[in-house]
Amino acid sequence: MNADDLRDAWADRTGEFSPRYYAHYGPNEVSRRLAALLGDAVGWDARVLELGCGSGRHLAHLHDEGFSTLAGVDINPGSFDVLREEYPDLGTAGAFHAGAISDVLPAFDDGSFDAVYSVETLQHVHPEEMSATFDEVARVVGDVLVTVELEGDGEAGGGIVEVDDGLPLYRHDWGSVFEARGLTETSVESIGYDTVRVFERAD
Numbered sequence: 001m002n003a004d005d006l007r008d009a010w011a012d013r014t015g016e017f018s019p020r021y022y023a024h025y026g027p028n029e030v031s032r033r034l035a036a037l038l039g040d041a042v043g044w045d046a047r048v049l050e051l052g053c054g055s056g057r058h059l060a061h062l063h064d065e066g067f068s069t070l071a072g073v074d075i076n077p078g079s080f081d082v083l084r085e086e087y088p089d090l091g092t093a094g095a096f097h098a099g100a101i102s103d104v105l106p107a108f109d110d111g112s113f114d115a116v117y118s119v120e121t122l123q124h125v126h127p128e129e130m131s132a133t134f135d136e137v138a139r140v141v142g143d144v145l146v147t148v149e150l151e152g153d154g155e156a157g158g159g160i161v162e163v164d165d166g167l168p169l170y171r172h173d174w175g176s177v178f179e180a181r182g183l184t185e186t187s188v189e190s191i192g193y194d195t196v197r198v199f200e201r202a203d
Contacts, residue, residue, distance in 0.1 A: 027061035030119055030148055030191055034058055035065045037198060038115050041144045044068065046114035051101055051137065052121025056083035056090050063090045071095040071113070073104045101125070102133040111142035111201070119148040120194065123169045130170070138181035145183055145199040147174045148191065 038048060044066040050059050053072030056079075063070060070093065074080070077098040084091035097104045101121075116137060125133045137145070150171045159171045174197050175185045183199035190196070 027057050027064075030194070030196075031058045031061035033191060033196065034117060034119075034146060034148070035062055035067075037146055037196075038062070038067070038117070038144070039065070041198070041200075042114045047071070047112070047142070049073065049113040049116045049140070051116065051118040052124070053083075053096070054079050056087050056094070058117075058119055059094060060087040060090045063087070063093060068093070071097070073097045073099065073101055075100050100129070100133075102129050102136055105136035105140050108140045110139055112140045114142045115144045115146070116141045117146040117148070120150070122147060122174070123149045123171060125170065127170065134177055134181060138178060138183055141183065141199075141201055143201050145178060147178070147197045147199075148194045149174055149197075150193065151195045 038046065042048075045068060047069045048059075048062060048067055048071070050070075050072045053059055053074050054076070056072060059070050059072055070090070072083075072094060074096070075098070080091075080096045080098065083096070102125075118137075122134070122137070150169055151173065174195065175188070178197075178199050179185055182202065184202050185197055186200050187198045188195060
């Protein structure tokens with residue numbers, strides 16, 4: 001599967017693992033942990049960006065907890081229709097951008113967001129686009145990056161897992177990915193199958 005095919009698969013996603021699918025489940029343990037981590041790290045007035053926000057369940061929890069400047073990027077433009085239906089207050093308060101991460105982030109200045117986070121999103125980036133995408137993610141981080149992603153298997157490239165009719169997940173050592181891009185890892189923990197890593201921008 002090439003990069004364009006993979007983009008199209010997620011941009012047109014319906015049914016299982018679609019924006020409406022996740023909206024049905026609402027905020028979860030990851031949402032609550034993100035709110036705690038970001039509240040401690042950057043505070044509730046921080047500029048926060050979610051990569052792959054889908055229908056906004058994690059952002060909605062942040063909004064309910066008092067975060068006031070929220071933004072999201074998602075490759076599926078239908079995500080934002082669902083978001084505004086399910087979380088109308090967030091839909092009014094937030095800023096949302098449709099497109100692939102590597103296409104959207106270049107429009108932002110260096111350090112545009114105090115905090116950036118991803119939840120099972122960066123693992124979908126195709127190898128053809130990894131370097132440029134991860135460079136852009138690191139560039140727009142002002143203070144803190146949080147990744148909630150599958151981890152690699154210790155081999156070069158992290159390994160590929162195929163799910164749901166052959167859609168690939170690309171596993172990495174996310175600590176190495178972002179420390180190589182100038183961020184410093186400050187904590188790591190597990191939630192379910194995912195690893196939660198917190199990175200800070202060095203002074």
